[in-house]
Amino acid sequence: VSATRRLKPGDTIGILGGGQLARMLAIAAAPLGLRCQIYAPAGDNPAFDVAAARTIAAYDDAGALARFGQTVDLITYEFENVPDATVALLASSGAPVRPGVMALRISQDRALEKAFLAEHGVAVAPWTPIDDVAALTAALADPVFARAILKTRRFGYDGKGQLRLRAGENATHAFAAIGRAPAVLEAMVDFRTEISIVAARGLDGAFAAFDATENRHDGGILARSTAPAAVTPRTAEAAAGIARRIAEAFQYVGVLAVEFFVVGEGADERLLVNEIAPRVHNSGHWTIEGAETSQFAQAIRAIAGWPLGPTGRRAATVTMDNLIGDAIAAWPAIVVEPGAHLHHYGKAEARPGRKMGHVTRLKA
Ligand code: AMP
Numbered sequence: 058v059s060a061t062r063r064l065k066p067g068d069t070i071g072i073l074g075g076g077q078l079a080r081m082l083a084i085a086a087a088p089l090g091l092r093c094q095i096y097a098p099a100g101d102n103p104a105f106d107v108a109a110a111r112t113i114a115a116y117d118d119a120g121a122l123a124r125f126g127q128t129v130d131l132i133t134y135e136f137e138n139v140p141d142a143t144v145a146l147l148a149s150s151g152a153p154v155r156p157g158v159m160a161l162r163i164s165q166d167r168a169l170e171k172a173f174l175a176e177h178g179v180a181v182a183p184w185t186p187i188d189d190v191a192a193l194t195a196a197l198a199d200p201v202f203a204r205a206i207l208k209t210r211r212f213g214y215d216g217k218g219q220l221r222l223r224a225g226e227n228a229t230h231a232f233a234a235i236g237r238a239p240a241v242l243e244a245m246v247d248f249r250t251e252i253s254i255v256a257a258r259g260l261d262g263a264f265a266a267f268d269a270t271e272n273r274h275d276g277g278i279l280a281r282s283t284a285p286a287a288v289t290p291r292t293a294e295a296a297a298g299i300a301r302r303i304a305e306a307f308q309y310v311g312v313l314a315v316e317f318f319v320v321g322e323g324a325d326e327r328l329l330v331n332e333i334a335p336r337v338h339n340s341g342h343w344t345i346e347g348a349e350t351s352q353f354a355q356a357i358r359a360i361a362g363w364p365l366g367p368t369g370r371r372a373a374t375v376t377m378d379n380l381i382g383d384a385i386a387a388w389p390a391i392v393v394e395p396g397a398h399l400h401h402y403g404k405a406e407a408r409p410g411r412k413m414g415h416v417t418r419l420k421a
Contacts, residue, residue: 059153061260063362064130066090069109070360071129071152073116073143075102077402077412078135078337081345083108085353091361096125103402104135116143126150133311133360137165137335138212155360156311160335163307167210167241170333177306179299180329182318183244186210193228196242200224204245207231209238219277221245246329248318252286252293254300255341257355258309260362265355266297267348267368270340272316278410282340282377284347284370288319292326303333312356314338339379339412344368346398346417347375372419385413396420 064070068091072079075097083093084107092109095102098116105111110128114121117140126132132147132154139161148158163169168186175181183201187193196202202222209218220234222242232240251274256266271286272279286293300315307313314334320327341352350358350366358365380387385407391399401414 059151061362062131062153063260064091068092068130068361069094069128070357071096071125071132072104072108072135073097073132073139073147074135075100075104075111076135077103077404079104080107080402081342081353081400082133082135082337082356085351086357089354089357089361089363091357094125094129096122101405103404106403116140119146122146123150126152131155131360133356134161135336137161139165156309156313156335157307160307160309160313160333164333164335165211167208167213167332168239169210171241173306174303174330174333177302179302180327182246182329182331184241187232187240187242190228190232193232193242197222197224197226197228201244202242206243206245207235207240208243209235209240211238217277246318246320248320248329249322249326250287250319251316251331252288252296252319253282253314253316253338253340254296255312255314255338255344255352256297256300256304257312257352257359257365258301258304259359259365260310261364263365264301264304265365265368266300267341267344267352268370269293269296270343272340276410278381278412279339279379280381281379282343284343284375289323289326292319292328296328299328299330307335309335310362311335311359312337312341312352314341316340339415340377342400342415343375343377343417345400347371347377347419372421374420375417376420377415377417379412380414380416382407382409382411382413388414391416 080103094110095104095108096112203224207220251272269286270284273281316331318329345351398417
């Protein structure tokens with residue numbers, strides 16, 4: 058029953074996580090008549106302001122999770138770093154978990170993710186697992202890793218848990234710097250640009266992708282997304298095809314994002330997958346005003362078992378700029394700028410590197 062359950066207006070979606078993604082999911086659920094109950098530990102939870110109900114509890118509170126699973130009609134999550142034990146508890150709580158537990162388990166571990174991609178014929182940058190200093194020392198002697206990036210297998214985001222390395226680097230120091238946690242070493246990719254595909258797969262197996270989006274990062278954090286991406290039509294199609302292959306392999310239900318490095322130019326353009334996010338994604342925020350269905354409404358439709366919405370773009374070009382840290386102070390100018398759409402996440406404190414909001418601009 059739970060595998061095929063469809064929600065109806067009045068039903069409640071339980072969302073693990075109380076950040077801006079949960080906030081925008083709850084806002085998108087409202088016009089469809091669906092309620093959201095947010096599960097998050099105490100703290101600054103911007104989703105609480107817009108949701109019908111909240112559970113304030115730790116992610117490892119077995120009792121609270123079990124009650125949550127009995128209260129809501131469906132469970133989803135806004136971030137992939139949900140602890141394993143939490144996932145197992147939720148899966149046995151009776152309410153369906155969408156996207157499913159397999160996508161969550163694989164995408165929260167960089168080594169499992171890369172192995173999964175290889176199994177499905179998807180190219181990634183050269184990499185090797187690193188479990189100790191000896192493995193790192195050996196890998197750094199390989200010319201493939203002359204310029205490399207060491208990333209913890211789990212719990213990394215926005216460039217956290219990462220360290221760039223060069224040949225001759227002290228492996229002991231480097232491994233200590235990422236907390237001696239299980240990691241992967243990746244060759245640095247000389248990419249021309251980065252793109253992502255945000256796409257949805259429905260309960261009925263239907264698939265729909267938004268336009269490929271070009272992403273510029275600053276210090277490992279997304280700074281600007283532009284849709285459509287300036288890549289060849291063949292590359293854009295190949296990227297959507299890879300996202301579809303991944304979604305099908307996971308028997309995925311919901312919205313997912315796939316981030317790519319684009320190497321080379323013109324007829325030589327090639328794609329390498331950087332990572333998969335089993336959720337709505339920062340590089341899809343432009344769809345709120347810029348596409349016929351927003352990624353958030355699409356995610357709600359998909360997990361609710363409803364038909365997917367159309368994904369066409371509403372303007373020739375759409376840009377989305379993140380407002381990070383103090384950049385949020387520009388909001389008074391943005392609200393008077395014609396054609397600019399402000400999204401202020403309502404967070405209490407503008408710490409450096411913290412995503413405080415974003416602004417979307419449509420250009421005819
Ligand atoms: P990640 O957290 O893995 O998405 O990394 C954040 C950003 O760091 C990426 O979007 C890239 O801009 C950069 N980066 C990560 N891995 C690599 C790599 N192997 N080669 C070059 N740049 C990378």
